[in-house]
Amino acid sequence: MIRWRTGxxxxxxxxxxxxxxxxxxxxxxxxxxxxxxxTAGSPEPCRALAYTALVGRPETGDRVLLNTTALAMGLGTGGYALVVAVPDRLPPDPAGPGHLVKARYTPLQSTVLGADEQGSPHHETLRDADGVDGMPVVTADLHSALPAVLAGVEDARPGTRAVYVMLDGGALPAWFSRSAAELRAAGRLAATVTVGQSFGGDLEAVTTHTGLLAARHVLGAELAVVAQGPGNLGTGTPWGFSGVAAGEAVNAAAVLGGRPVASLRVSAADARERHRGVSHHSRTAYGRVALAAADVVVPLLPGEFGARVRREAAELAGRHRIVEVPVDGLEEALRRLPVRVSSMGRGLDEDREYFLAAAAAGRHAARLLDGAD
Incomplete structure (x- = not known):
C-alpha cells in the first residue's frame, strides 16, 4: 500500500x-x-515535497524518509515523493490548543485548532451563527476552477473579498496548492478554510457548513468558492467520483441561506467523451445530488460547441435556475491572473472553454453582490 524509501x-x-x-x-x-x-544499485534523483508544518524544514544533506507511492504510480497532480520525516532532526512538539484530529487514526494524524471548537476564539461567534446572509457561494468540481472563478469575480467586481472553502476530495493539505498561495499573495484570494479531513487553511472547520459560516462571520467573506483541493478521484462510473461533493456544497450553501452558484465543468478538449460538453460530473452533482436550487451558470460560448453546452445544461432546469452569462472579456481576465491556469495538464489555450465556464460563474456571483443579476 505504501512504497517506503530513504533518501x-x-x-x-x-x-x-x-x-x-x-x-x-x-x-x-x-x-x-x-x-x-x-550491495547493488545506486541513488536515483527525484522531486520531493515536504509540508514544513508537519515534518520541519529539510536542509541539503538531510536524510529523509519518503513515501514514493504517487511517484511510482505516475500521478500527475501527486507526482512527488512525499517527505514523511526528517528522522535525524525531528521538529519540536506543537504548542497551543487544538483538538481537531485530521487524518484520524492513521500513522500521520495531526491536531489543529478548529474555528468551531470550544478552545477557539471564534467558538462563540460560530455557536450563534446560523446563516451566511445571502452570500454567493460558487461550487465547482475541480480545484483548477478556483483561479478562473476568481478571474471572473475580479473582472465583474474588483476588490471583492473572496474566501476559498477547501473540501477533502483531493489533496488534504492546503499547502499543496501553489496557485492558492500565489492568489493569496497577489490579493486575489482573502483566505482559505479547510474542512472535513483537509487541513492547513487560515482557518480549520469540521464541516462544509461551519467552513462557510467561518468564511462569512470570522473572515468577512463577501463571496465563497467551494471546491476540492488539487487532484481528484474518479472511477469512470456514474457515482464513483469525489466531485459529487459539489452537489452537497449546493445543499450546504442553501440551508445556510446562501446563494448557490453552480459552476459547470465543460470541455471541448478532454479525450474522454463523458467529460465532453457538460461533464457527467456536473450532471450528476447538480442534477441528482443537489436537492436545493442553484443558479447554474451557462457560459455563452460560440458555435456548435456552445449550442451543445446550452442544450445539455438545459437538462438541469427542472431543479435549478439556468443563467446564461456572456464570456466577452473573460479570456483577457484569465490571462491577467497572477497564476497560470491548468486542468488535467491543459492550459488556457488547450481547453479555453473549461476556464471560461468557471470564470463566467465568478462573474455571475460577483454581480449578485450588487443586485445586477
Whole structure:
C-alpha cells in the first residue's frame, strides 16, 4: 500500500507557505535504517515535497524518509515523493490548543485548532451563527476552477473579498496548492478554510457548513468558492467520483441561506467523451445530488460547441435556475491572473472553454453582490 524509501536532500528547489520542494537522491529499496545501501544499485534523483508544518524544514544533506507511492504510480497532480520525516532532526512538539484530529487514526494524524471548537476564539461567534446572509457561494468540481472563478469575480467586481472553502476530495493539505498561495499573495484570494479531513487553511472547520459560516462571520467573506483541493478521484462510473461533493456544497450553501452558484465543468478538449460538453460530473452533482436550487451558470460560448453546452445544461432546469452569462472579456481576465491556469495538464489555450465556464460563474456571483443579476 505504501512504497517506503530513504533518501538524501541534494538541494531545495523552491518554497511557498507551508511547503518546500526539493531534489532528493533516493536510495534503493532495502536500504537500512541508517542509510547503508545494499550491495547493488545506486541513488536515483527525484522531486520531493515536504509540508514544513508537519515534518520541519529539510536542509541539503538531510536524510529523509519518503513515501514514493504517487511517484511510482505516475500521478500527475501527486507526482512527488512525499517527505514523511526528517528522522535525524525531528521538529519540536506543537504548542497551543487544538483538538481537531485530521487524518484520524492513521500513522500521520495531526491536531489543529478548529474555528468551531470550544478552545477557539471564534467558538462563540460560530455557536450563534446560523446563516451566511445571502452570500454567493460558487461550487465547482475541480480545484483548477478556483483561479478562473476568481478571474471572473475580479473582472465583474474588483476588490471583492473572496474566501476559498477547501473540501477533502483531493489533496488534504492546503499547502499543496501553489496557485492558492500565489492568489493569496497577489490579493486575489482573502483566505482559505479547510474542512472535513483537509487541513492547513487560515482557518480549520469540521464541516462544509461551519467552513462557510467561518468564511462569512470570522473572515468577512463577501463571496465563497467551494471546491476540492488539487487532484481528484474518479472511477469512470456514474457515482464513483469525489466531485459529487459539489452537489452537497449546493445543499450546504442553501440551508445556510446562501446563494448557490453552480459552476459547470465543460470541455471541448478532454479525450474522454463523458467529460465532453457538460461533464457527467456536473450532471450528476447538480442534477441528482443537489436537492436545493442553484443558479447554474451557462457560459455563452460560440458555435456548435456552445449550442451543445446550452442544450445539455438545459437538462438541469427542472431543479435549478439556468443563467446564461456572456464570456466577452473573460479570456483577457484569465490571462491577467497572477497564476497560470491548468486542468488535467491543459492550459488556457488547450481547453479555453473549461476556464471560461468557471470564470463566467465568478462573474455571475460577483454581480449578485450588487443586485445586477
Amino acid at each position: 538524501v536532500v541534494s538541494r531545495i528547489r523552491r518554497e511557498w507557505p507551508g511547503a518546500a520542494e526539493m531534489d532528493v537522491e533516493v536510495l534503493p529499496a532495502g536500504t537500512g535504517a541508517r542509510g547503508r545501501p545494499p
